[in-house]
Amino acid sequence: MTALTSLTLAEARAGFAKKQFSAAELTEAHLAAIEGARSLNAFVLETPERALEMAKASDARIATGTAGPLEGIPLAIKDMFCTAGVRTAACSRILHNFVPTYESTVTANLWRDGAVLLGKTNNDEFAMGSSNETSHCGPVTSPWRRKGSNTPISPGGSSGGSAAAVAAQLCLGATGTDTGGSIRQPAAFTGTVGIKPTYGRCSRWGIVAFASSLDQAGPFARSVRDAALLLGSMAGHDQKDTTSVDRPVPDYAAAAGRSIKGMRIGIPKEYRIDGMPAEIEKLWEQGRAWLKAAGAEMVEVSLPHTKYALPAYYIVAPAEASSNLARYDGVRYGLRVPGRDISALYEKTRAEGFGPEVRRRIMIGTYVLSAGYFDAYYVRAQKVRTLIKKDFEDAFAGGVHAMLTPATPSAAFGIGEKSGGDPVEMYLNDVFTVTVNMAGLPGISVPAGLDAHGLPLGLQLIGRPFDEETLFSLGQVIEYAAGRFQPEKWW
C-alpha cells in the first residue's frame, strides 16, 4: 500500500484509468498513512468517513466516464478553509467548535473536480506564525530531521500541517493560504512545491480572513506539475469575492515543461542580505546556473525598497487582522466566556480564545490604526507598499520575465528554537516572501537541495501578475535539475 501514497497526481490518474487501483483504495492507503503519522500532528481533524464516501463517488464517476480532472485525488485542507459540515477552527480556541454550513469557493472547486477530502490540517492560529507553533492544536513536527539527530524540526508555517502532510506522503496534495509566506516558507522547509498565486487569482470567499489585502490560497504538492494541476482547479473568478479577477484560468500543467529559452530572469541584488548563510548563497547560485543551462538569461535587477517590506508588512497585516478578527466576540458562534456585562464577555472571550501571538498582532494592528498614529504607521506603510509594487513593475517593465531568489534565509529550525524570545526573529523568516504579498504577485517555492544537516532548501520564483505559467515552466526546470526530495520515514 505504501506505493500508493507516493504517486504523483498524473500517476494516480493513470492508475485509475488502467484500473490498477480504485479511488477508494487510494484513499484508504492515505487514511492508513495519516493514522500512522499522528505523532506529526499534521492533521487537526481526520474525516475518514467522508473521504471514503467521496472516493466511492469518484469510483462511480470514473466507471461512467464522467471523471473530473482531480477525480479520486485525496487532499488535505488547511484549517483556514471553511468546509461545510466539517469543523473549521483556524486552529484557534475561539473557533474550537465552529462547523460552517458553507464551503469555501476554493475547496468547492476542488470537490467539483472530483478531489477527496482526507481531513483538515494544522496551521498557526489564524495563520499568524512561521513555525506552526502558535496553533491552538499544538505544533506540527516536520517529517524531516537533521542527519543523526532526533530534534523535532518545525515544518514552517503557517501552513505547516499541509506541508508536512504532503512531504510525509499523507496526501497527494494540500491547500494552503499565504499572507506573508505561509505557503512558500513551509514548502521550502519540507522539500515540497508551494505556490502563492497572484492576488485575485483564487477566491478568498470562505477562507477565514487574516489580512484581506494579502491573503491568497494556493496548493502544496510533491512536484511542480502536480501543483500546476491543483492550482488549475482552485483558481477562477468568483462573484462572491470582488477582489477576485475575472480572467480565464490557463492550462497551468501544460506550462510545466515548456521551454524557458530566451527568458530573462531578474536577480534582485537587495535579496543578498547580511548574515545569509553561505549554503543559501550557494543554492541561489546553483539555481541561476540551472536556469542558464536551460537557455535563460540572468539579469541583475534592483528592488530598492525591499528592506522596508518586512516592517511595512508587520503594520499592514496586523492592522487588517485587528479588524478582521473583531467578529470573534463570543456573541454568535465559537467560544463564549460569560462576564457580568457585554464588555466583560468580550474581554474574557477574546483573552481566553486567542493565543499570545494573535493577541500581539491584534494589539499592534489596533495601535497602528488608532488616532494620532494612523498617518505615521498605516498610511506610511501603504506608501511603502506602493513603492515596493513599483519596484517590481519597473523591473518587469525592463524586460524581466520572472525573478529568482532564495525562499527563506535558512533551512528549517527546531521546534522551540525561535519561539522563545524576540518575535521579530521569527518574523525575519518572511523576509524574502512578504514582498511578493505586498506587491500582489505570484511566487512559487521549489525544492532545490539540502543543507549540510540534510534539511531541504527551496528557491523562490516571482512572476509578473497572472503569469503563473512562467513560474511553472521555470520551476519545472529547477525540479528536473535538482530532483525531488523525500524524507526518510521515522514516525
Added chain:
Amino acid sequence: MAAPDKPSKLVKGASGDWEVVIGMEVHAQVASHAKLFSGASTEFGGAPNAHVSLVDAAMPGMLPVINAECVRQAVRTGLGLNAKINFKSVFDRKNYFYPDLPQGYQISQYKSPVVGEGEVAVDMPHGETIKIGIERLHLEQDAGKLLHDRHPSMSYVDLNRSGVALMEIVSKPDLRSSDEAKAYMSKLRTIMRYLGTCDGDMEKGSLRADVNVSVRRPGAPLGTRCEIKNVNSIRFVGQAVDYEVRRQIKILEDGGKIEQETRLFDSDKGETRAMRNKEEAHDYRYFPDPDLLPLEFDAAYVEYLKSGLPELPDEKKVRFTRDFGLSAYDADVLVSERALADYFEAVAKGRDAKAAANWVINELTGRLNKEGKDFAASPVSTAQLGAVLDLIGEGVISGKIAKDVFEIVWNEGGDPRAIVEARGLKQVTDVGAIEKMVDDIIAKNPDKVEQAKANEKLLGWFVGQVMKASGGKANPQTVNELLKKKLKA
C-alpha cells in the same frame, strides 16, 4: 392669500437675542430589495433574524459584495440634491464593538464619499425660500437591533436590519430655526420619495436624523454644539431643537458653558439628555476596507441616471404655477407628494385647473387623511373625480350635489354620470318647476314673507327651504332670482 410677515429667526433670551445654528445628518434607508453588501432581503417586519445572510451575521470567511442598486440610488439621490457626484469613492471600516454589529466594524465611507457638495431649496410657509448646503452623502451599513425586554438577564439580537443600506446626508450648518430644520428634513423626504430612493417611512425607521445644535449671539463665532442622536420623526426634530435651544441659552445666560456632547431626545418627556458615559474618546480606527475595491463609475453612467430622473418638486411647482395658474400655496401642497401631484395633473388635464386643485386638496386629501389612506389607495380614481368636475362644469349638478356624488363614488364606486342619471340627482333648471316650488314655500309661510320684505337677509332661509324641497337639485341661481323677484313684489 397674503404671505404672513417674515418671522425673526432669532430667539429671545433674558439677556437679548440668540441665533440658532443647526446642521443635520439625515440617515435615509435606501429603497432596495437587498442589503448593501449581501443578498439578504430588506423587507420590513418578519420574524427576528429571518433576513440574515452569512455575510450579515459576519460568519468567518464571508465577504461583502456591493449592491449596484444601492449605488444607483445613492447617485440618483445625489443628483436630486444638485450635488457633485464622485466618480471614485472608497468604503472604509469604522471599528467598534457592539452586539448589534456582527463584523465588529461598520462599512461606511469616511474620506471619499460617493456624493459631494450640493444644495437644497426649502420653501418656508411665510414665502421665503432658503438654500441649505449639502456637505456630502455617503453609503453605509445599518446595524442590527437589541431587544432588552425579552429575558431577565440577557439581551436578544435581531440582525434583520444588519447590513441594510443607509444614505447619510450631511448638511452644512445652514439651518437657523426648528422650523427650518423640520422643513429641510421634510424637503429631503419629498425629494427622495419623488426619486424612489427612500420610502421616508418614519415609523419603520427609514428616516432618522442626528441634529447638531448650537446657539450664538447674532454675528458671533459658532458656539459649542451638541449632537442629538437618532431623532426619528420630523415633529421630534422640531421639539428636540426647541428644547435644546432653550437649554443652551439658559446655561449660557446663567454664565455656564456648553459641553460638546452627544444627547438623546426623549419623546415622552420632550427633552434631550446627555448619553450615559458615552466612551469619551471613541476611536473608530477608520481604514479602507480591504475586502472592497474602490467604487468607480464614469460620467456616462451618471448622465444615464440623470436622464432617467423624474421631474422633481421644485421644477414641478414652477410648472404648476406657470401652466395651471395655481397659487404658490396650492402648488406647494400638490407637489409635496409625487402621487398627489400626478393625481392632480390627471384630473386637471383639459379642465378648470383651479377647481381641480380645490377638489384634490380639500375634498380628496381631506377624505384620504381622515381614513389614513394614501393616493395610491384612493377609492376615487382620477377619471371619476374628473367626471364629477365635468358634471359641475356642464351645470348638470351643483357643487353641493357634487359632494354627494363624490361620497357615493367613494363608498360604492361607479361612473358619476351614471350615478347622477340613475338617482335623479340632475340639477333642476326647469324654471316652471322651480317656480312651483317657490310659490309653494311662499304660500306656506306668509309671516316669513312679511319679515323678508323688511329684512333681505331672510332670503337665505327661503333659498334653503326651496333647495330642501328639491332635494338639493334645484339650480341655486334660478331659485335665488325667482325668490328675489317674488319677495320684492
